Amino acid sequence: MLLEKQTRERNNEMLLKAVFDSEAKIEGLIKTKNVITEFVEKNEAYVFLGKKEDFSREVWNSFLDSFIPSMKRSYQLDILSFETPSYKLEDIIYDLYIKYDYIKADLFSHRKKESDENKVSLTIWNNANRCFAEVYEKAKLISSLVNFARDLQTTPPNICNSEWMAKKVEEKAKSFENVEVKVLDKKAIEKHGMNLLLSVNKGSMFEPRVVVLSYNGDSSSKERTSLIGKGITFDSGGYSLKPAKSMVGMKYDMSGAAIVSAVVFALSALGVKRNVSAVLAITDNRVNGDANLPDSVWKSMNGKSVEINNTDAEGRLVMVDAMTYAIRELKSTDLIDVATLTGAIVVALGNTYTGVWSTNDSKWEKLEKASKVAGEKIWRMPIDAEFAKGIKKSSVADLRNVDYSGLGGSNSAMMFLNEFNEGVDHIHIDIAGTANVGDSCTGVMVKTLVEYLK
Incomplete structure (x- = not known):
């Protein structure tokens, strides 16, 4: 057709x-x-x-x-x-x-x-005797980039590993002359002290990658919004192994990284007057003889130490090292992270709404308006110090990566991320329930974030 x-x-x-x-x-x-x-x-x-x-x-x-x-x-x-x-x-x-x-x-x-x-x-x-050429061109651009993200999402993990995905994004970036690309290999990641990302990668046969995309649309401004994307190309759960049924569909755990790359490409093509970067933290989470162990303690790029009490809560580990990179290396003044982070958000909001946490009320209001224009449903979730109590109970590290109370799991995950934003305005977007619905990948939030940032 x-x-x-x-x-x-x-x-x-x-x-x-x-x-x-x-x-x-x-x-x-x-x-x-x-x-x-x-x-x-x-x-x-x-x-x-x-x-x-x-x-x-x-x-x-x-x-x-x-x-x-x-x-x-x-x-x-x-x-x-x-x-x-x-x-x-x-x-x-x-x-x-x-x-x-x-x-x-x-x-x-x-x-x-x-x-x-x-x-x-x-x-x-x-x-109607009206010209809609501009409408058509914008629609084709946005839909092509939504589908770029969806194509990455649907590619199986025996093909879409960390090295392959980084190359795909790097190749795509060549189509946008005003997008700068930097790819950190394992040695560069080690040099930056991104030990939480490296800990997740320990079980993998592929090197981790951090892909940094930068679009500088406003040379007169020192402000920079950085989009952080979770790029777990397959999540077995590590030694905290997922049940077989729960492992099916874990190829979609890299959706956040695919989505934020599409957003930067779209903003570049639209010529938006804004400085925007994306930091994609890419690895898989597998099991081998050297994989990350529960009870391990690792020092983050931020300097805070983290006790691993669940290797299946790996997304927040790679995300916070990427956040620190965005803050300290890119001098970001605004953070938006996109991740298939928690099963708890699926329990709360199902496949209908994307969960959003924001440290800034006015930015939440702007994002909510953008989501309505884009036709994507989002729901604001609470930020409260009560949700951080469980992750601060470690006797051997500054933080634990999981609160085992079983209560408010998606909120405690946000509070873990919140420990690493260094006071920078931060929007956390959990797409675990909306990145894919069954076998259908969605490219969710590309349209909303483009509308929000344009």
Whole structure:
């Protein structure tokens, strides 16, 4: 199926129009929401969308989710018929392109592809006498980078190891001339004292990598936002081994790193006047004869010591060394981390909302507004010293990496990260429930973070 660019001409395909409850006076129309009624003799079809005042991005996306994969014939969209006072044409067209590219993305697969002999097309009939070229170009850019992240997410761990992923991101960066790339190998990571990251990597047959992407969009400013991405290419749990069922899908544990790289590339392409970096901490978490042991104590790049009481809480370890690098080496004034960090957030928010913690109220409010524009659901979680008590009970180190009380696990994880932000404004985004839903990877938060930072 092909989504063709807009045309001002009426073609020979069946014309698909929106019809709302107040307008539904067409004889033979099926008044069931999102259902299409075709009038073959007129070469016209109508989709019933309910009340006009209720038509929104959510309703539109719901229709497209069923419509695009099930198309058996070509249509031309009477796009003007979908516009309402509260949902403008520019947004409708933008969301259509984003959704189409999301559904039809060509992601990693070794499955034999079926031949598509009966190709159908969807054409936008731009009968509004307005130009939407800029909308189209932006949608194609954002969707291509969401799908870049999704392609990395879906690549299996026997291919997507730390060294491979670092090369893929480095290669992608070459497409953006104003993005600087620095890749730290194991020796460089050791030189920086990133011992928590190295401790997680001890069980791996591949070297760790830290990929640093920098976009300098405002030379007059000393402010820099750094995005920290968790890049665990596979998480077995280490010696705190996951059950077999829980290990399936752990290839998605590198989602944060994929997502933040896509955000920096998008901001660069859009020419945003802001200085933004991404620090990707990449390794896997495996078991071998030298793997990290529970009860081990390691000194972080920050200088704080950490007792390992659960090797399956490895994400926070690699993240805090990356945070310290961003603060001390990149002079970051603002931190946003993105990680598939805790199972506890999935219990709390399921696959529907992404959990967010923010040390700054106004930045949370701005992020919440951005998420609504992007059509991604987020929920603010609490920051409270009570959640830090369990991680401060070590008798041999400054911190433990896990609070074994079993209470507020995602909040105590944030408090662990909070110990390393050095007073810099910090937003923590836990995408454990939303990075993938079953076998479907989402590239979640790319759109929201681009909207927030643009």
